[in-house]
Amino acid sequence: MPFINDVLEQNQRASGTLPLTHTSRFRFDPQQVMTLLRSRIVGQGAALDTIEASLMVIKAELGDPRKPLAVILLMGPTGVGKTETVRLLAEAIHGKADALCRIDMNTLAQEHYAASLTGAPPGYVGSKEGTTLFDKTAIEGSYSAPGIVLFDELEKASEPVVRALMNIFDNGQLRLSSGTATLDFRNSLIFMTSNIGAQALWTYQQRQQQGWRKLLPNPWQLRREARLIDQALEKHFTPEFLNRIDQRLRFQRLGDEQVGQLVSLALARLNQRLTRHGLELVLSPDAHEWLGKQGFDRRYGARSMTRAFRQHLEPKVARWLLDQSGAEAGEQLLATLAPDGIRLTLVHPAQSGSSA
Known part of the structure; x- marks a missing residue:
């Protein structure tokens, strides 16, 4: 986008009135952005390293000015942090996790819904208004x-929508x-x-854990897993579309x-919500371990941990808040493991309080 300040600066450099620094x-700051991402996204070091490299290129303004700053496809099973990564980027850059244009491709699965992306064609209701799902401010x-744009669950988009994306990736513009x-x-x-290929990968990984297959060298297995994902992508999308994706x-x-x-991340999110009540929740080691066992599901990732907190911990905290008159400054709510599940105790600076 040709911002006027950018054009003026380029003219000044060309005339020699500005130094070539x-x-x-x-x-x-790419490093500050990545500090936030690495504190919230677990187990995805390689993917985050690539995102950091892309941010460095963008910061240095080395990209093609005729195209988007970056076009990145995040692949993997549910609950591993794909959407959360983009929301955290928006939070780090714009100060708000919802400061992005998010399009749920599940709503564009049928071809006749493509008009909600590009606007109704001439002669149809709404054509003069140019109504579209896109948020112009968040995009630009x-x-x-x-701007930050997220197309969630890409594989569910219809063919007309995918063609519209190709135009965006090619010239950085979309004519309504x-x-x-x-x-x-x-x-x-x-x-x-995209979750594409996740089911095939899960089946393959389960098979590799049985018998002699688990003795195969890890690099070989990783190459095979990458190939499975590539095959699923190539089967679903055309080479022309895939060739327009940067990463x-x-x-x-x-x-x-x-x-x-x-567990620690889920606890931090809950404590952030408890701030308005002037309260901090602390887990004992046994409660921490128990919640981990209840909430970890390798197939469903971090979302199963969120469900465990909602089922086993948040109702107890809610009942305590409704039954008690509140906590004094410096007091903490301690969650310990009891035979019947989680038990909450108000812990004073120098002594213990009553159980709930």
Whole structure:
């Protein structure tokens, strides 16, 4: 997008009135952005490293000005942090996790719904208004901050929608069907998520854990897993579409080694909501371990941990808040493991309180 300040700066450099040192127009710090992502997304080091490299290129303004800043496909099973990664990027860059244009491709599965993306064609109801699902402000961003666009569950989009995306990736613009407006994606970070190939990969991984197969070298298995995903993509999408994607990032299925981190992250999110009540929840080691066992499901990832907190912990906390008059400054709510499940105790600075 040709921001006027950018054009003026280029003219000044060309005339020799500005030194040839690079000062990016983007204000975000890639390292600070990645610090937030790495603190919240677990088990995806390789994917996050690639995102950091892309942010460095964008910060240095080395990309093609005629195309989006980046087009990145996030692949992997459910509950591994694909959508959350994009929301955290929006939070780090814009200060709000919902400061992005999110399009749920599940709503565009039928061909006749494609008009909700590009607008109704001339002669149809709504054509003059140029109504579209796209949020123009979130797409275009600003001079100092890129727009962020997320196409969720890409594999569920209809063929007309995929063709519209190809135009966006090619020239960074989308002309609405009415011809009344053009959406500009040249200052946009475009992300897509997909579960495609996840079921085939799960079946393969389960088979590899049996008999002699588990003795195969890990690099060989990783190459085979990558090939399974590539085959699923190539079967579903045309080469022309896949060739327009800058990066394909594989998010790994979470393992036992991430259970403790998942519990801690779920607890941190709950404590953030408890801040308005002036209360902090603390887990005893046995409660921490028990919640990890209840909430870890390798197939469904972090979402199963969220369900465990909602089923086993949040109702107890809610009842305590409704039954009690509140906590004093410095007090904590301690969750311990009892024979009947989680038990809550108000812990004073120097002594214990009553159980709930």
